Amino acid sequence: MEQFDNIDEYIADLKAKLAKNPSCGNTHYNLGVAYLSRRDFMEAEREFLEAVANSPKMAEGYVQLGGIALQRGDLESCLNYNIRASQERPFFAVPWGNIGFVKLQQGDVDQAHKALKKALKLDHDFLQAKATMTSVFIAMGDYEEADKMLKQVLDQVPEFAPAWNNKAIVDAHFEEWEDAKKCIAKAEEFGFDVDPEFKKEVESK
Template sequence: MQQFENTDEYIADLKAKLAKNRECGNTLYNLGVAYLSKREFMEAERYFREAVANSPKLAEAYVQLGGIAMQRGDMKTCLTYNVQATQQRPFFAVPWGNIGFCQLQMGETEKAVQSLKRAIKYDNKFVQALATLGSAYFSLGDLEEAVKSLEEAVKLEPKFGPAWNNLALVHAEQGEWAKAKECVGKAQESGYDVPEDFLKEIETNLK
């Protein structure tokens, strides 16, 4: 395995390979990932677009393009790219999780539940999808299913702060304030910034 001193050295090596084979989808994809690691989103996007133009079945590149769109707050474009990823690899869990997240943000909660369940079917340890599914169930008022999904998420990843915070919200909705306090404590331990108003609400209801 070739070692590089830094990302720029790695990029230079990839560009040298690309000069010999301009249409290599994997090299173009790796360049996109390298630029993404430097947070140079426009360059990353350019190489990911070239990657799928030359290798249309490269589902990971569609997912990365979706991630860049999400970073810009463009949920519709993010959704489109992830749908394209599933068309190339139907059993790839990651784009299904992203589709569910986009649908939830766009208010299509029922659709989000179906997409997220599909993501978890393909990868039952997909923590982000489990946590998002918990949020979707919470939005629908199905607190029992919300607890199940969120508890599974924190069981798999005990330091996943957003899931602990959402679990606290569900317990608060159920009137289980002691449990809510325990969950926000776990969220804070993970470095998650729990809203001050929610912390005050918990303390008020515990008095």
Template sequence: MQKFDNIDDYIADLKKKREASPTCSNTRYNLGVAYLSKRDFMEAEREFLVAIDESPKMAEAYVQLGGIAMQRGDLEGCLRYNITATQQRPFFAVPWGNIGYVYMEQGETDKAIKALKRAIKYDPNFVQALSTLGAAYFNEGELDDCIEVCEKALKLADNFGPAWNNLALCYTEKEDYKKAIECVDKAIETGFDVSDEFLKELEKHR
């Protein structure tokens, strides 16, 4: 595989390939991903749209378009693109995880749990989906289920801040403040932005 010194050289090479084969959906997709790495969302979106026009079953491109929609704060657009991705590839875990996340943002916890369970069924090591499922369980008051899935997430990725934060919330609810403080400190170590209100509450128990 050819090595490139920087992303601009890689983009230039992909543009040459695009000129040589304008209908190659893989080149279009790769170009979209390259533009995303530069945070050039408009160009990325353009390439992904052409990619799915050429290859309507390219589930990854729908997921990327969903990510761009999310970046713009368009939750409905994100949801639509990820649902389409699951229609093209039903056992692709990533769009199911994204669907669960959007439902959580929309306050549809039951729908979120169903989607996230599917994501984890198709990829048991999907750390983000495990942690988001933990947050959904916490919202439902299912503290033990939250702890179980967040501990699974942290076995896979010890530095995943959202899972530590979820655990801190659960242990606070259980009034095990020693454990809650340990977990919130871990969350902060990872760079996770713990809410000031929650930190103030825990400070009383240090």
């Protein structure tokens, strides 16, 4: 791996490579990732589109395009890009996790559950998919399964704020009010905006 002093040098190097070989999907992809690290979403999107145009089977490129679509609130495009990624690489867990996340946002709990089950079958330790699955279990009213999986997530990453929020919801369901209060405090400590109505309800107990 070549060493660069900063991201601008790395970008310049990738652009020089593309000048010699403009149809290299991998170089376009790497340039897209470099732009993402600078939070330059428009340039990143342009490069990922070039990457998949030149390498149509590059599942990671579709996943990145889905992430950019999600960033601007375009759930439908995010879903379509991840479906395409899952078609190109059916055993790649990430697009299935993303499909589950989008389906949950769209209120399709059943499809979210199916996609997340698939993601977790392919990668048992896929943290984001586990965390989303706990929201699916809560939406399905299966608080015991949600609780089990939340303990796994928080053992893995104790500062995972949305998981603390979900744990508070589960504890509140079981009327474990003191535990719910602690979980709300943890969720907020790690940067999660807890629903004010829910917070008020728990604090009144």
